[in-house]
Amino acid sequence: MKIAILGAGALGCAIGAALTEGGNEVWLLNRSAAHVEAMRRDGLQVDDTNGSRRVKVHATTSAAEAGIVDLVVVLVKSFDTDAAMRGALELVGPETLVLSLQNGLGHEDVLADVVGRERVLAGKTYVGGVMRNPGHIESGVAGKATHIGELDGRITSRVNAIAETFNASGLDTTVSANIVGTMWDKLLVNVATGALTGTTGLTYGQLYDEPLLKAAALAAVAEAMAVAEAAGVALSAVDPERAWTLAGEGLSSAFKTSMLQSLEKGSITEIDFINGAVVRWGQRHGVPTPVNATLVACIKGIERAMGDRQHTTSCMEPE
Known part of the structure; x- marks a missing residue:
């Protein structure tokens, strides 16, 4: 092929x-x-x-x-x-x-x-x-x-x-x-780890060593699952722990999420299509998503600071 x-x-x-x-x-x-x-x-x-x-x-x-x-x-x-x-x-x-x-x-x-x-x-x-x-x-x-x-x-x-x-x-x-359900299954994995590593700068190994971060991840995934249920999406898992486990399965402790890699390269992220999608679907179906909304806000803040630094640096460069 x-x-x-x-x-x-x-x-x-x-x-x-x-x-x-x-x-x-x-x-x-x-x-x-x-x-x-x-x-x-x-x-x-x-x-x-x-x-x-x-x-x-x-x-x-x-x-x-x-x-x-x-x-x-x-x-x-x-x-x-x-x-x-x-x-x-x-x-x-x-x-x-x-x-x-x-x-x-x-x-x-x-x-x-x-x-x-x-x-x-x-x-x-x-x-x-x-x-x-x-x-x-x-x-x-x-x-x-x-x-x-x-x-x-x-x-x-x-x-x-x-x-x-x-x-x-x-x-x-x-x-x-059931590809729509499959897409949501993968979304749950991204929701579990992407924004948290983006805000903390942690690798998978470091993330999974922090119980407080696990609790935050499970809360974000639970919100997304509630949104999917309200939208009539059939998921393959009913426990947020499954998404958390699947996210790091088979990856080395040094692996970094794509969201963290983007930020480290000075690029904007896909937050609007991941946690942001959960927030939008939640609004559409009347499901509160405060954890995901907070994660979106944090990543947006990091992107703003990154953009401001890049702008300041370019303005200071000699012509």
Whole structure:
């Protein structure tokens, strides 16, 4: 299968490397010239439980270079979805499918507006990745599940074929007839750890050593579960402890959430699509979400301070 990873950062490269080693033609698209050049020159260096190796990959900043593919896996940051997909239409042919594996809720509607709802699939993955340097990632694939499905819940041959390709490449993938519930299941995991590590700067290992932070995480997840219940969403778990456990399962103590990685790079986060989504859905269905609203406010405050520092620094630079 010819596959493009749109937004081949740490997670995209982890998935792309597995699919490449599984015998697929995979194109890693990233707007970072340094990252792409490093992969072109030296291959993608992958560190995981099996050690360290270099994987020869196709990497580019240009969708036109990759050309039409069978499948586009979308892994750009939530707020970049529309612009990224519109800038990569050279990937899309008559039979191309577009699969979102992004964190949070709402990306499928954005993609449908760009390429048509009939070709959009939804999914969630628990695979992890950390960018060490340009062209160098730490990958957490082993034992981490991926779920994909049609937006209307049908089990189709096209989604089964993608799952078979992923599974043959070592990506533990199942087809879901309740992809909305699956998306909420993953949202609960992000709610459990993302904002808390973003506000504290802690790795997974440090986070799980702090009982007070666990209590806060469980409270945030409990709010999200109450919202899902009010919205009629069928979840796979009934205990907030499950999301807390699943979030760190199989990851090293040094792993960092994507939200913390974004803040450390000086980038804004996906908070509006994660805890912020819980708050919006809560308002819609009359469910109070004070813990999630507080976490959103804290991350927004950190982003504001970060932006102010960057603005001050740029103003002080000599012309």
